[in-house]
Amino acid sequence: AQSVTQLGSHVSVSEGALVLLRCNYSSSVPPYLFWYVQYPNQGLQLLLKYTSAATLVKGINGFEAEFKKSETSFHLTKPSAHMSDAAEYFCAVSGGYGGFKTIFGAGTRLFVKA
Amino acid sequence: DAMVIQNPRYQVTQFGKPVTLSCSQTLNHNVMYWYQQKSSQAPKLLFHYYDKDFNNEADTPDNFQSRRPNTSFCFLDIRSPGLGDAAMYLCATSREQQSETQYFGPGTRLLVL
Numbered sequence: 001a002q003s004v005t006q007l008g009s010h011v012s013v014s015e016g017a018l019v020l021l022r023c024n025y026s027s028s029v030p031p032y033l034f035w036y037v038q039y040p041n042q043g044l045q046l047l048l049k050y051t052s053a054a055t056l057v058k059g060i061n062g063f064e065a066e067f068k069k070s071e072t073s074f075h076l077t078k079p080s081a082h083m084s085d086a087a088e089y090f091c092a093v094s095g096g097y098g099g100f101k102t103i104f105g106a107g108t109r110l111f112v113k114a
Numbered sequence: 115d116a117m118v119i120q121n122p123r124y125q126v127t128q129f130g131k132p133v134t135l136s137c138s139q140t141l142n143h144n145v146m147y148w149y150q151q152k153s154s155q156a157p158k159l160l161f162h163y164y165d166k167d168f169n170n171e172a173d174t175p176d177n178f179q180s181r182r183p184n185t186s187f188c189f190l191d192i193r194s195p196g197l198g199d200a201a202m203y204l205c206a207t208s209r210e211q212q213s214e215t216q217y218f219g220p221g222t223r224l225l226v227l
């Protein structure tokens with residue numbers, strides 16, 4: 001079965017600092033990987049998606065993620081945090097032997113300090 | 115402009131009183147999903163429709179049911195809400211099932227008194 005682990009339920013950074021949110025997945029075949037963002041009292045919005053076309057995926061709002069098969073990781077980064085980045089971030093996996101079902105990680109709440 | 119719409123955004127119901135949440139989409143997607151999300155947790159898939167085919171998750175309580183009368187609309191019925199059913203309910207759509215991006219509505223927050 002596929003699974004997703006997000007390391008750190010809370011991450012706090014200063015405005016302008018690097019953002020790094022960690023995601024590890026388990027899958028016997030390369031899956032499809034996603035990062036979604038959820039602002040308070042809103043639904044989830046796709047940040048970026050890995051589909052095996054390129055290991056470095058660029059998303060919206062300056063975020064990017066790198067697929068590393070050897071580490072089974074798909075960490076999300078942004079060079080410079082902005083106050084508006086404060087939100088909950090979910091890593092998700094789909095496809096492969098898991099079929100259609102999208103498995104979400106537990107989420108990481110990002111705090112940005114002024 | 116909104117692609118996945120959920121009504122109402124906030125719903126208050128009484129313990130045991132049936133409630134219906136609605137979702138509509140303008141994307142003409144084949145798949146519609148209902149998720150339950152409790153505070154600081156990942157969304158939990160309750161069921162999904164592929165076109166008219168209903169697919170229930172094994173651990174979804176019988177108290178939860180769904181209807182999809184047409185491509186655009188999908189309803190979540192909670193027959194006898196309990197205090198534990200208070201949560202955010204998210205509707206999502208995708209074009210096809212396999213590995214597709216899901217488009218989420220803003221959610222309906224359900225409060226059970």
